[in-house]
Amino acid sequence: MSKRISAKHKIDRRLGVNLWGRPKSPFNKREYGPGQHGQGRRRKPSDFGIQLMAKQRLKGYYGNIGEKQFRKYYDEAVRRRGDTGENLIGLLEHRLDAMIYRAKFVPTVFAARQFVNHGHVLVNGKRVTVPSYVVKIGDVVEVRQKSKELPLVLEAIASSEREIPDYLEVDHKKLAASITRTPKLEDVPYPAQMEPNLVIEFYSR
Known part of the structure; x- marks a missing residue:
């Protein structure tokens, strides 16, 4: 880790x-900056x-x-x-962990990586445990049935801290999402x- x-x-x-x-x-x-010299003059x-x-x-x-x-x-x-x-x-943005984070299935990008690593995510019905997995346009990414009631997931869904970008199609009832188009910088x-x-x-x- x-x-x-x-x-x-x-x-x-x-x-x-x-x-x-x-x-x-x-x-x-x-x-x-952090540390003893964090407040020092910066060049x-x-x-x-x-x-x-x-x-x-x-x-x-x-x-x-x-x-x-x-x-x-x-x-x-x-x-x-x-x-x-x-x-x-x-x-x-096509990384699996990035998509999980963007869809608000988890609260942080760090949690997204761990979430994928621990096997909580399916892509087109198959479990994927590689955070860097490339999600293609139209792929269905969803949270496994056994993982849908995890406190981490429920907390993320209920949070109003972030907005879901319009290049994702997300269903929080099914905990499923897909990328509809590749975003540009201004979209992210x-x-x-x-x-x-x-x-x-x-x-x-």
Whole structure:
């Protein structure tokens, strides 16, 4: 399990944003970095530093994506036709754990990864335990019958903290969802500004 899970609130402060828009984020009260020197004077970041921060924000938002896997998403985004930054966002939003989170079946992106890992999710009727599984347009993703009464799921459904984006079709009675189209950056409800163009610049140096 990634160490990032146990320190997820530090990510907000280190990156200087409330990354997931959660009211409990310590960044809401302490808008400076974690640790002894968090309030020290910060130098103006270089172009490299700005690009790196953009990459860390986007990578961090999706919970547990390692550098090697994230680089693969970049390579695939470059290979595809069209705007590379938009392609990157589309690839990330087609991840199974991202879709579970977007559909509000779980309260956090970290919970989404664990939820999939533990076998609570079906794709077209078959159990899938790989968070990075690519959900295709029209695939039916649903919570297993035995998992529908889990407190985690009931809490997420009842929460008014997030809105469901319009590129998803979600039925909370059946706990089923599907992607109707690949979203563009402007369609994705990021609480913090994401700049995939800077991520592309970082990798293409």
